[in-house]
Amino acid sequence: MTGFLILLVYVAIFAGAYFAVKFLVRGARKDFTSLKTVTFGDESAVVSNRSASIISILTIFLIWGAFTGSKMVPGFLQAPGPFVGETEFVYTLDDGNGNRDDATVFVRVYDFGEDAAQFDVAPGDGFAKDDSLSMNASRSKTILFDKNDEVKRKEGAQVIAIDGQTIGPNIDLETDKGRFALTDKGAISYTPPLGVQMDPVYLPPPEAVVSRLIEISSEGYRGSDLLTHLGYSLFRVVGGFFFGALLGIPLGYAMGLNGWFRGWFDPIVEFMRPVPPLALIPLVIIWFGIGETGKIILLFLAALWIMAIAARSGVSGVRITKVHAAYSLGASKWQIMRHVIIPNSLPDIFTGARVAMGVCWGTVVAAELVAASQGAGMMIMVASKFTLTDIVLMGIILIGVIGFGIDMLMRWAERVLVPWKGKG
Amino acid sequence: MSGLGIENISMRFDLPNGGSVQALKNVSLHLEAGELMSVLGPSGCGKTTLLNIVAGFLAPTEGKITLNGHQVVGPDAERGMVFQQGALFEWMNVRDNVSFGPRMKGQKPAEYEDNVNHLLEIVGLGDFKEKAIYELSGGMQQRVALARCLANDPDVILMDEPLGALDALTREKMQSLVLRLWKETGKTIILITHSVEEALLLGERLLVMAPRPGRIHKEYRLPFADLGVGQDLREVKKHPDYNATREEILAMIWDMEEEIMGRTEATS
Ligand SMILES: Nc1ncnc2c1ncn2[C@@H]1O[C@H](COP(=O)(O)OP(=O)(O)OP(=O)(O)O)[C@@H](O)[C@H]1O
Ligand SMILES: [Mg+2]
Numbered sequence: 001m002t003g004f005l006i007l008l009v010y011v012a013i014f015a016g017a018y019f020a021v022k023f024l025v026r027g028a029r030k031d032f033t034s035l036k037t038v039t040f041g042d043e044s045a046v047v048s049n050r051s052a053s054i055i056s057i058l059t060i061f062l063i064w065g066a067f068t069g070s071k072m073v074p075g076f077l078q079a080p081g082p083f084v085g086e087t088e089f090v091y092t093l094d095d096g097n098g099n100r101d102d103a104t105v106f107v108r109v110y111d112f113g114e115d116a117a118q119f120d121v122a123p124g125d126g127f128a129k130d131d132s133l134s135m136n137a138s139r140s141k142t143i144l145f146d147k148n149d150e151v152k153r154k155e156g157a158q159v160i161a162i163d164g165q166t167i168g169p170n171i172d173l174e175t176d177k178g179r180f181a182l183t184d185k186g187a188i189s190y191t192p193p194l195g196v197q198m199d200p201v202y203l204p205p206p207e208a209v210v211s212r213l214i215e216i217s218s219e220g221y222r223g224s225d226l227l228t229h230l231g232y233s234l235f236r237v238v239g240g241f242f243f244g245a246l247l248g249i250p251l252g253y254a255m256g257l258n259g260w261f262r263g264w265f266d267p268i269v270e271f272m273r274p275v276p277p278l279a280l281i282p283l284v285i286i287w288f289g290i291g292e293t294g295k296i297i298l299l300f301l302a303a304l305w306i307m308a309i310a311a312r313s314g315v316s317g318v319r320i321t322k323v324h325a326a327y328s329l330g331a332s333k334w335q336i337m338r339h340v341i342i343p344n345s346l347p348d349i350f351t352g353a354r355v356a357m358g359v360c361w362g363t364v365v366a367a368e369l370v371a372a373s374q375g376a377g378m379m380i381m382v383a384s385k386f387t388l389t390d391i392v393l394m395g396i397i398l399i400g401v402i403g404f405g406i407d408m409l410m411r412w413a414e415r416v417l418v419p420w421k422g423k424g
Numbered sequence: 425m426s427g428l429g430i431e432n433i434s435m436r437f438d439l440p441n442g443g444s445v446q447a448l449k450n451v452s453l454h455l456e457a458g459e460l461m462s463v464l465g466p467s468g469c470g471k472t473t474l475l476n477i478v479a480g481f482l483a484p485t486e487g488k489i490t491l492n493g494h495q496v497v498g499p500d501a502e503r504g505m506v507f508q509q510g511a512l513f514e515w516m517n518v519r520d521n522v523s524f525g526p527r528m529k530g531q532k533p534a535e536y537e538d539n540v541n542h543l544l545e546i547v548g549l550g551d552f553k554e555k556a557i558y559e560l561s562g563g564m565q566q567r568v569a570l571a572r573c574l575a576n577d578p579d580v581i582l583m584d585e586p587l588g589a590l591d592a593l594t595r596e597k598m599q600s601l602v603l604r605l606w607k608e609t610g611k612t613i614i615l616i617t618h619s620v621e622e623a624l625l626l627g628e629r630l631l632v633m634a635p636r637p638g639r640i641h642k643e644y645r646l647p648f649a650d651l652g653v654g655q656d657l658r659e660v661k662k663h664p665d666y667n668a669t670r671e672e673i674l675a676m677i678w679d680m681e682e683e684i685m686g687r688t689e690a691t692s
Contacts, residue, residue, distance in 0.1 A: 324511070423558035
């Protein structure tokens with residue numbers, strides 16, 4: 001229900017923002033592309049709309065905040081939240097002999113995570129006495145209303161109406177005060193209005209995630225502080241990738257330059273390439289345990305085949321005219337390797353390195369989910385066992401940010417180190 | 425014996441399907457040092473194959489290549505090559521491309537610097553030394569390729585359609601440049617082209633090849649290359665023999681092409 005509503009709001013903002021931006025910045029573009037008459041189907045005429053990107057990110061946070069009751073989202077934008085505060089309802093009790101009496105239940109609903117303190121109320125008159133109920137928002141609570149009443153359920157007393165509306169063992173009641181039902185034993189089960197906000201157990205508001213981030217970066221989690229957790233993950237990735245590249249690149253070169261190497265390693269590489277590294281986790285744990293060695297070997301294996309294949313295709317991709325030109329300029333085999341084949345293969349190797357880094361980052365998180373005592377994956381796995389959703393979310397966001405950062409770094413290195421890429 | 429000897433070369437390619445292609449049959453030729461020869465012929469007549477054999481990239485099935493008396497067995501700095509395109513090293517700037525040969529020989533910058541700068545001036549790229557290859561136009565890239573070949577000071581320069589990818593105007597300028605370099609350096613040059621005009625203007629000797637099997641069809645000795653050295657090439661084209669020779673060669677190649685077409689139509 002809430003999910004559907006969120007989707008609806010999202011689509012509405014998507015479309016609304018489109019028309020708003022179109023209306024506001026109409027005719028602002030005056031570059032060459034704006035003079036093209038054929039734009040549909042011309043991929044080069046599709047320019048990523050910067051306002052769309054900004055609004056898109058803002059929208060995610062807005063919706064996240066609005067549907068989680070975030071304090072960072074102004075009140076009028078908030079989705080209706082679960083009821084918090086004081087309310088009361090009247091139940092009508094039948095003592096089993098046709099005598100009826102009304103009594104009031106005073107309810108205090110506290111916010112998520114607040115302490116729902118008990119309180120006392122005066123019993124009032126009649127054989128049904130008034131009750132008090134304290135509870136947290138978005139929860140249901142059963143009221144054993146007859147604890148203080150003069151007739152008990154065991155003696156045949158039963159609730160027949162709430163606020164004058166009939167209720168029974170098979171008749172539930174939905175009023176603007178919330179939902180009422182009778183349990184099998186005749187007690188009243190009460191749920192205050194839920195609103196359309198997400199339950200913080202499923203989705204905590206952004207500020208909860210931020211405060212968790214601050215808390216964990218200063219106090220740590222599970223014995224290590226945040227930077228240590230992330231550092232372990234990064235260290236494993238860099239270590240595994242380093243050894244994978246160290247062996248994979250020469251292997252790829254050998255396969256690209258020598259028939260015996262290619263024949264020998266082709267079946268192995270072609271077999272290992274489609275095996276997802278995740279499928280190796282159990283075997284690696286059996287062989288090397290859950291320590292650093294196992295993790296680095298796993299990531300080494302993840303990077304090895306990708307780097308070998310990238311280096312091989314880099315060698316195969318060299319234009320024969322370049323090699324011929326170098327030979328007729330008097331270069332030796334070693335000089336051809338050093339000045340033609342290696343530089344020519346660098347763009348391919350960089351592409352492979354970007355892929356390998358992405359795969360390694362994904363694999364390390366998965367491996368830590370399975371077994372680890374430090375690491376980003378371990379953090380969210382343990383947190384999920386205690387339904388600490390804010391830590392889980394924080395971990396996911398950090399993993400995404402770091403993965404993105406790694407990719408940006410690789411792209412930057414690519415631009416700086418192989419500026420001739422794609423220009424041969 | 426000095427000069428370049430092409431002695432009874434035959435080349436047969438065995439195909440994977442069991443058949444074979446006779447790309448060249450009994451090609452014999454001798455070039456004196458400093459001669460400039462252009463090669464014409466219909467597509468597939470074995471021009472590139474012949475050049476690759478002379479360069480040493482391919483071993484002929486029969487015959488041998490000799491240069492200044494010794495037999496050619498593989499690629500070597502004495503025989504430089506200028507390709508149609510894409511043979512420059514785009515990971516090096518213009519200067520490093522041109523100085524590639526000397527550097528591979530282990531020369532120090534002080535030894536080759538002056539020569540490289542001089543060559544870059546000659547080809548009109550003095551101001552582009554530090555530029556990356558992909559920042560140059562096609563014509564500039566071919567001038568770099570020429571300079572790179574010359575910087576290595578080979579005895580023979582082999583060119584496979586070096587100007588084929590250029591526009592008409594740039595091409596004309598490059599033709600003058602080739603003539604000038606030929607005269608100034610005195611290199612032996614073999615130049616393959618598809619353009620009859622280019623073959624006439626740049627061929628002191630002009631070789632017309634015929635296909636299936638690839639062989640020498642006819643050879644001309646022409647005055648135009650010498651005339652073109654100090655002169656506008658358009659003036660050379662006004663020479664009384666120019667048009668006649670051109671028509672003759674065009675007709676010759678036209679006939680060959682027609683024959684190929686007819687034969688493929690008959691077999692298919
Ligand atoms: N590696 C090879 N394997 C098989 N056949 C080949 C090979 N190289 C060339 N040939 C054949 O040899 C013949 C001559 O080819 P070549 O490339 O020398 O022709 P060309 O005169 O340079 O043609 P073009 O003017 O189109 O460049 C062609 O029939 C071609 O199919
Ligand atoms: Mg050719």
